[in-house]
Amino acid sequence: xxxxxxxxxxxxxxxxxxxxxxxxxxxxxxxxxxxxxxxxxxxxxxxxxxxxxxxxxxxxxxxxxxxxxxxxxxxxxxxxxxxxxxxxxxxxxxxxxxxxxxxxxxxxxxxxxxxxxxxxxxxxxxxxxxxxxxxxxxxxxxxxxxxxxxxxxxxxxxxxxxxxxxxxxxxxxxxxxxxxxxxxxxxxxxxxxxxxxxxxxxxxxxxxxxxxxxxxxxxxxxxxxxxxxxxxxxxxxxxxxxxxxxxxxxxxxxxxxxxx
Amino acid sequence: xxxxxxxxxxxxxxxxxxxxxxxxxxxxxxxxxxxxxxxxxxxxxxxxxxxxxxxxxxxxxxxxxxxxxxxxxxxxxxxxxxxxxxxxxxxxxxxxxxxxxxxxxxxxxxxxxxxxxxxxxxxxxxxxxxxxxxxxxxxxxxxxxxxxxxxxxxxxxxxxxxxxxxxxxxxxxxxxxxxxxxxxxxxxxxxxxxxxxxxxxxxxxxxxxxxxxxxxxxxxxxxxxxxxxxxxxxxxxxxxxxxxxxxxxxxxxxxxxxxx
DNA sequence: ATGACTTCTTGATTTGGATCAGGGATTCGC
DNA sequence: GCGAATCCCTGATCCAAATCAAGAAGTCAT
Numbered sequence: 001x002x003x004x005x006x007x008x009x010x011x012x013x014x015x016x017x018x019x020x021x022x023x024x025x026x027x028x029x030x031x032x033x034x035x036x037x038x039x040x041x042x043x044x045x046x047x048x049x050x051x052x053x054x055x056x057x058x059x060x061x062x063x064x065x066x067x068x069x070x071x072x073x074x075x076x077x078x079x080x081x082x083x084x085x086x087x088x089x090x091x092x093x094x095x096x097x098x099x100x101x102x103x104x105x106x107x108x109x110x111x112x113x114x115x116x117x118x119x120x121x122x123x124x125x126x127x128x129x130x131x132x133x134x135x136x137x138x139x140x141x142x143x144x145x146x147x148x149x150x151x152x153x154x155x156x157x158x159x160x161x162x163x164x165x166x167x168x169x170x171x172x173x174x175x176x177x178x179x180x181x182x183x184x185x186x187x188x189x190x191x192x193x194x195x196x197x198x199x200x201x202x203x204x205x206x207x208x209x210x211x212x213x214x215x216x217x218x219x220x221x222x223x224x225x226x227x228x229x230x231x232x233x234x235x236x237x238x239x240x241x242x243x244x245x246x247x248x249x250x251x252x253x254x255x256x257x258x259x260x
Numbered sequence: 261x262x263x264x265x266x267x268x269x270x271x272x273x274x275x276x277x278x279x280x281x282x283x284x285x286x287x288x289x290x291x292x293x294x295x296x297x298x299x300x301x302x303x304x305x306x307x308x309x310x311x312x313x314x315x316x317x318x319x320x321x322x323x324x325x326x327x328x329x330x331x332x333x334x335x336x337x338x339x340x341x342x343x344x345x346x347x348x349x350x351x352x353x354x355x356x357x358x359x360x361x362x363x364x365x366x367x368x369x370x371x372x373x374x375x376x377x378x379x380x381x382x383x384x385x386x387x388x389x390x391x392x393x394x395x396x397x398x399x400x401x402x403x404x405x406x407x408x409x410x411x412x413x414x415x416x417x418x419x420x421x422x423x424x425x426x427x428x429x430x431x432x433x434x435x436x437x438x439x440x441x442x443x444x445x446x447x448x449x450x451x452x453x454x455x456x457x458x459x460x461x462x463x464x465x466x467x468x469x470x471x472x473x474x475x476x477x478x479x480x481x482x483x484x485x486x487x488x489x490x491x492x493x494x495x496x497x498x499x500x501x502x503x504x505x506x507x508x509x510x511x512x513x514x515x516x517x518x519x520x
Numbered sequence: 521a522t523g524a525c526t527t528c529t530t531g532a533t534t535t536g537g538a539t540c541a542g543g544g545a546t547t548c549g550c
Numbered sequence: 551g552c553g554a555a556t557c558c559c560t561g562a563t564c565c566a567a568a569t570c571a572a573g574a575a576g577t578c579a580t
Binding site for chain 2: 566568569570
Binding site: 455456457467468471472475 | 526527528529530
């Protein structure tokens, strides 16, 4: 099965299946072979979804989590008044459906922003990995905590900063995460497949006001837009400063238990 | 050492140290003796702190996490403009300092709202517990995910609802958590040692506006205030509905690995 | 008990962002 | 290649919550 998988790489003379999660984690720690293998098996399935598809639906009890192999997605919640809050964007190597580890019914809807490829897996397989490799369990705990902190950062941004700073910090966050994925093109252009309504739903603003904020950021020479849905962050220092953005794409691993 | 600890209980004929975290987790799963013992040892130290004390300071690299034994605390972040966002209130059985598992420097400040008693422990001891008892690791992952979801709920509340609903949902959350702790007195009175400025910093409002919202909630017969810092939720159904509050104090445990 | 802080409360005014409205540009499905 | 959606953009108006101001009540330290 391994050799038939579409994403095969030659590594150290052996053929291994590439796991997006393993790849991400290996930026932070050196995984053992056994750990790598377990993570790779977690991603032995693959499912393509179309732009706009709903992967996990609020208040339903899905049976699977997913690892993102490619594409953009977001988690959101819909309130009684019909408005939507986008909670988090998800990129390659992110885990979708973590709330399933705490609640039977999903508190969030996960939607594909672009066409995307996902690897579904069951909670039970994750439980097996945690049991077999406690260090991976601790790492996943770290990822979960990092997401908690990212939500806290956005909470502070929405609760206590201006519309301009909210849009600014979202832009900074996207650039920082794209950079870590190596997805910032030559010339610094970054793909941005979001509508202004998406950005508004993520920052607690209306699309009308997002439009105005984008315009002033362009006028002030902080960002540049490029017809197609791409943009370039011209004055990152200034935007980071005025938006109170803190890059937290790293992951502390000094405390982890020994690999088994 | 066990027998000298201030909080000793007779249980099944044996003397055991009471662990607040173990007590909390045992609401969700039946812990094995070995698991209980490990958690109890995690809380073998005790530190009293005064109202207003700062336990963990933003941007510093503390060495310890804490379990709350008693008292109210909160995590907050201070932005460049000097304003403060309270991210989360912490009660008995909560773990303080989880962000340390992902970042060397704390992204948050933890402050005691009331006098409090904490049990400090090191990341390494937590790592040991995860290695020895993967199921406890998975449970702590569940707690971390639950906190992530709670922050997402507040994010949606602040991003997409009115001032009245933001205050309302905070009240609902506090009542739900106090109830789970058995801290709702006879007659339904709940302690609320927060200033209106605290409530504002948690909901993204000014203290002036919090005051007005509290007044209309009282006028509408939804809550009742009682001179001292106590209140009673008279019409919970209505407040839950109008504030889009969802009680997520449960914890899904069906997926956990076997206890070892 | 006394003075110094906090905290609460309420009124008056201002303002940042929402809402309403409409035209233009793209993209998509057939 | 054409019609129909989306999505983007901008002006005019409105409103919810911020800000400013100031007095009352409560709490704390000595």
